[in-house]
Amino acid sequence: MLLIALLGVLLGFITYKIIYYFNPFSPKATLSWILAFIIGTARQHALHRHFTFLFKTHYWKSLYRAYILDFGVLILSSLFNWFLTEILKVPHILAWGCCLLLTALIDLILLKYYVFEDKTALKS
Numbered sequence: 001m002l003l004i005a006l007l008g009v010l011l012g013f014i015t016y017k018i019i020y021y022f023n024p025f026s027p028k029a030t031l032s033w034i035l036a037f038i039i040g041t042a043r044q045h046a047l048h049r050h051f052t053f054l055f056k057t058h059y060w061k062s063l064y065r066a067y068i069l070d071f072g073v074l075i076l077s078s079l080f081n082w083f084l085t086e087i088l089k090v091p092h093i094l095a096w097g098c099c100l101l102l103t104a105l106i107d108l109i110l111l112k113y114y115v116f117e118d119k120t121a122l123k124s
Helices: 002-022 028-051 059-087 092-115 119-123
Strands: none
Touching (some): 002 092, 028 059, 028 092
């Protein structure tokens, strides 16, 4: 799980930097965070599905759950990113890292129990 998480961080950072570089809209850091987050949800779902969790729920069902879970995280982390970059004037890379930590804490707690849950274990 840690290796997949680290791979996701690296790919997420690259995705964010590319989006940030080409993004002409303001607030640049927050909009780049949002787009990279949406892309990252699908990427991390696929990585965790194939390499982390042994029980495989239906692909589209678990992807739907991932987006439902991450919708709230996206709202919270986007507001946090905006506050850091626009109000506190934190450099966008540092704000990206802070938002990543926030999302990681939330996702680690809920990912296994909501997105990739094993319903057969509950029936035993």
